Amino acid sequence: MKLYESAATPSCRRVSIFLNLIGAQVDRVSVDLKGGENITPEFQAKSASGTVPLLELDDGTNISESVAICRYFDHQVPNSANLFGAPGLESAQVEMWHRIVEFQGLIAGFQAFRNITGFYSDRENCVSEWGEESKTRAIAFLDKLDARLSHSGFLAGDNLSVADITGFLFINLMKGAFKVDIDEGYSHIHVWHTKLGAMPEFQ
Ligand SMILES: N[C@@H](CCC(=O)N[C@@H](CS)C(=O)NCC(=O)O)C(=O)O
Known part of the structure; x- marks a missing residue:
């Protein structure tokens, strides 16, 4: 599993802070936004939104949108942080x-x-x-x-x-x-x- 990110940007920081709070870790790949790495055909083919962050799973499934990535980790990683709130x-x-x-x-x-x-x-x-x-x-x-x-x-x-x-x-x-x-x-x-x-x- 790999998280494509440009670490200082707000959308990538949203995922990083979320992962810190639930105690999860992931391998990261740095993407140079100013250099246009996210607008290459290769990246655009992976990312439905064309932006970072992008999570690539081991089976090749890709998840873009920072909140969707947070939800994925929240379900995958046992934690009691309740960052999306208790049901109800x-x-x-x-x-x-x-x-x-x-x-x-x-x-x-x-x-x-x-x-x-x-x-x-x-x-x-x-x-x-x-x-x-x-x-x-x-x-x-x-x-x-x-x-x-x-x-x-x-x-x-x-x-x-x-x-x-x-x-x-x-x-x-x-x-x-x-x-x-x-x-x-x-x-x-x-x-x-x-x-x-x-x-x-x-x-
Ligand atoms: N709604 C998206 C926004 C993602 C987004 O705008 N990412 C910016 C960095 S904060 C980006 O990749 N910009 C590059 C571009 O627009 O080409 C999310 O939450 O993931």
């Missing part, structure tokens, strides 16, 4: 907050990054106005996130979940790429993000 209400709440933070936060952040920086301009048409609008939407979402965290220790409730991993990476992107000052204006995000950042699994 808890898993529904995890799913709800995970989709909210992904669709309204991380994807908006990705669109802002890609369209403003032109990082992937060798393979897509970058529209700076769309990038700026996406950045505005991602920043506006911070208020919702801060409000949620004002009465909840973690995004989906009292327990750490995959939604927190995605939220953590969204905040890193906003701080790193757009220099958004989380520590000043968003006190509840600040406390939660600092708490996660102190965990060795999130390093």
